[in-house]
Amino acid sequence: MSGLSVRLFGAAVFAIAALYTLQSQTYQITFGDVLGPSVFPLIVGIPMMILSASLVIFPTGEVEWPGKDRLWRQAVALAAFVGYTMVMEELGFPIATAILIAVVGIVMGGAPWRAIALGAVFGPGLWALFDQVLGLPLDFLGTLFG
Amino acid sequence: MEVLSLIGNGFLVALTPLNIGLLLMGCFVGTLLGALPGLGPVNGVAVLIPLTFAFGFDPTSSLILLCAVYFGCMYGGRISSILLNIPGDEPAIMTTLDGYPMAVQGQAANALAISGVASFVGATIAVIGLSLFAPVLARAAIHFGPADYFALYILAFATIGGIAGVDPRKTLLSAAIGLMLATVGIDPISGVPRYTMDNFHLYDGIQPIIALVGLFAISEILLLLEKSAKDRPKAIKVDRWMPQWSAIWPTRWAMLRGSGVGFVAGVLPGAGASLGSFMAYVFEKQKSNGKGTFGKGDPRGVAAPEAGNNAAAGGALIPMLSLGVPGSGTTAVLLAMLISLNVQPGPLLFERQPDLVWGLVASLYLANIALLVLNLPMIGIFTRLxxxxxxxxxxxxxxxxxxxxxxxxNSIFDLELMVFFGVLGYIMRKLDISLVPLVLGLLLGGDMERNLRRAMSISDGDWSILIASPISISLYVLTIGFLALSVWLAVRDHKQSKAERLTEG
Incomplete structure (x- = not known):
């Protein structure tokens, strides 16, 4: 079926817009401002529901999603990003960043040993640049190592 | 002559050691970012914003740095267009048409020099235009009331997608998503927390900077992972870097025409540099393609789009500074930085912070000279990098x-939010939904709501105040005209592609 991705996106946005519009009605104040905090979300939410519904019914554009060989690379990169946010404070900046650079470098098609070398240079290198030279405080060793 | 003394004061601001240093760094980094395929002006500026923030530069210095990067990208994009046949950034697409054929014919040095000089001419004309027209527009905009601003924002959202091709519903939906995100956080007027899901990180609202770094930079990485890294072509070997000056002079009219067309395209909302270079190329082709040499290495086909995209980039700063409504993706990103530094662009900016405005203008004159030097004698560095x-x-x-x-x-939550926006940006780009309206909605949503509520307070709840002034009425008429035009174009394209499919099948 053509336009399935656009339809799905439209449906998701429609659901969010509907919840958003409903929720706005709980923001009531009794005095002061004439319009109150609930009207602007209505002005945004209702056209949003109409627009997203129309994309569900009349989608435009074809989307080519990447094949499996590419999808796993994106998944690994995304996992590296999320993982980085989780372990950065525990491992400290240089180690976490070195791992991030190495993993992204490998999935981008760099030779593994080169990507690891790149991470080993730039992980501590960026720390030195930002923390030592530019004065932006970053933890050298994380909570894990005391 | 008032302008001259203002610019004179601007040079005093621009010529401090810090600002000169930032300017030169910005020009270098910008040219490099523009030249590297994959990193365009929006991404480049988006990546650098958090850094200027973290280092705590004042708004003027930050703006000088980022505008130098912005202008540098416009210069640098042509290098890979000419030598690799890959545009370094989106506005440089048109430069591949004649630039690469020139390089293939052994004229790489000339093509690079012509495009470098054309960039200089375009950007300089745009900065002169900025010095002259931005204060005029700002003075006119002083008369805008809250209802007029509301109408102006509506116009900005309707036009930001531009006229070209894309389904206007997607553009409007993107703007609506941005406006929705802008309402997250404590409502500044009533103090009611909205859509925070009881997460205290969201009480301050969603920082536009974090959203846009995710939307542009992180999604770019996900997008790049779809392509195979191996199939990059080799650059054309250049034996001698010295151009023949006799090759540049005949393109002077093409440069001037391209600058004019590009500048107008840049000032108009929703156009930006890509449209500027496109229109400049098409215009020049109609004008001087007598012998059918365009597309086969005509020097004028290099000069016009390069002058056009640089002029458009400068022109796009005018509505951003004087109205607070950006006309392109990169200027939207610059606006995000200014707002985050508590500088509200708009008509009052010219009165309250003349140092910032004129310091920036003076820096842009200097940046053009620095960029010309970087891009002519020192071009070899960039081709290697x-x-x-x-x-x-x-x-x-x-x-x-x-x-x-x-x-x-120092917040991990911000990093998570950035990754979330990266995924959102990737999905939207795959679905052909422009990200710029979303950023604009997130940036301007708060102000738009405040102006609406202020107008309604003035009228005590009477909605007719929104169409009470001639300014707002004319803005709504423009909006309706624009939407009608883009819907008509979209329907026409849709029919055309359907007809093509029928004839092919």
């Missing part, structure tokens, strides 16, 4: 975005 492989470049860029965003508030 340009060959940095993507697998080595992008991981380091990713790491820098993470540091920059973390540096703003």
């Amino acid at each position: 340009m060959m940095t492989p993507t697998w080595a470049l992008m991981p380091v860029v990713a790491a820098i975005t993470f540091v920059g965003v973390y540096g703003i508030s």
Whole structure:
């Protein structure tokens, strides 16, 4: 079926817009401002529901999603990003960043040993640049190592 | 002559050691970012914003740095267009049409020099235009009341997608998503927390900077991972870098025409540099393609689009500074930085912070000279750096975005939010939904709501105040005209492609 991705996106946005519009009605104040905090979300939410519904019914554009060989690379990169946010404070900046650079470098098609070398240079290198030279405080060793 | 003394004061601001240093750094980094395929002006500026933030530069210095990067990208984009046949950034697409054929014919040095000089001419004309017209527009905009601003924002959202091709519903939906995100946080008027889901990180609202770094930079990495890194072509070997000056002079009219067309395209909302270079090329082709040499290495086909995209980039600063409504993606990103630094662009900016405005204008004059030097005698450096492989470049860029965003508030939540926006940006780009309206909605949503509520307070709840002034009425008429035009074009394109499919099948 053509336009399935656009339809799905439209449906998701429609659901969010509907919840958003409903929720706005709980923001009531009794005095002061004439319009109150609930009207602007209505002005945004209702056209949003109409627009997203129309994309569900009349989608435009074809989307080519990447094949499996590419999808796993994106998944690994995304996992590296999320993982980085989780372990950065525990491992400290240089180690976490070195791992991030190495993993992204490998999935981008760099030779593994080169990507690891790149991470080993730039992980501590960026720390030195930002923390030592530019004065932006970053933890050298994380909570894990005391 | 008032302008001259204002610019004179601007030079006093621009010529401090810090600002000169930032200017030169910005020009260098910008040219490099423009030349590297994959990193365009929006991404480049988005990555650098958190850093300027983290280092605590004042707004004027930050703006000088980022505008130098912005102008530098416009210069640099042509290098890879000419030598690799890959545009370094979106506005440089048109330069591949005649630039690459010129390089193939052994005229690479001339093509680079012509496009460098054309960039200088276009950008300089745009900065002169900025000095002259921005204050005039700002003075006119002083008369805008809250209802008029509301109408202006509506016009901005209707036009930001531009006229070209894309389904206007997607553009409007993107703007609506941005406006929706802008309402997250404590309502500044009534103090009611909205859509925070009881997460205290969201009480301050969603920082536009974090959203846009994710939307542009992180999604770019996900997008790059779809392509195979191996199939990059080799750059054309250049034996001699000295251009023949006799090759540049005949393109002078093409440069001037391209600058004029590009400048107008840049000032108009929703156009930006890509449309500027496109229109300049098409215009020049109609004008001087007598012998059918365009597309086969005609020097004028290099000069016009390059002058056009640089002029448009400068022109796009005018509505951003004087109305607070950006006309393109990169200026939207610059606006995000200014707002985050508590500088509200708009008509009052010219009165309250003349140092910032005129310091910037003076820096742009200087930046053009610096860029001309970087891009003519020192072009060899960039062609060598340009060959940095993507697998080595992008991981380091990713790491820098993470540091920059973390540096703003030392908050892991901000990093998670950035990754979330990266995924959202990737999905939207795959679905052909422009991200710029979303950023604009997130940036202007708060102001739009405030102006609406202020207008309604003035009228005590009477909605007719929204169409009570001639300014707002004419803005709504413009909006309706524009929407009608873009819907008509979209329907026409739809029918055409359907007809093509029928005839093919």
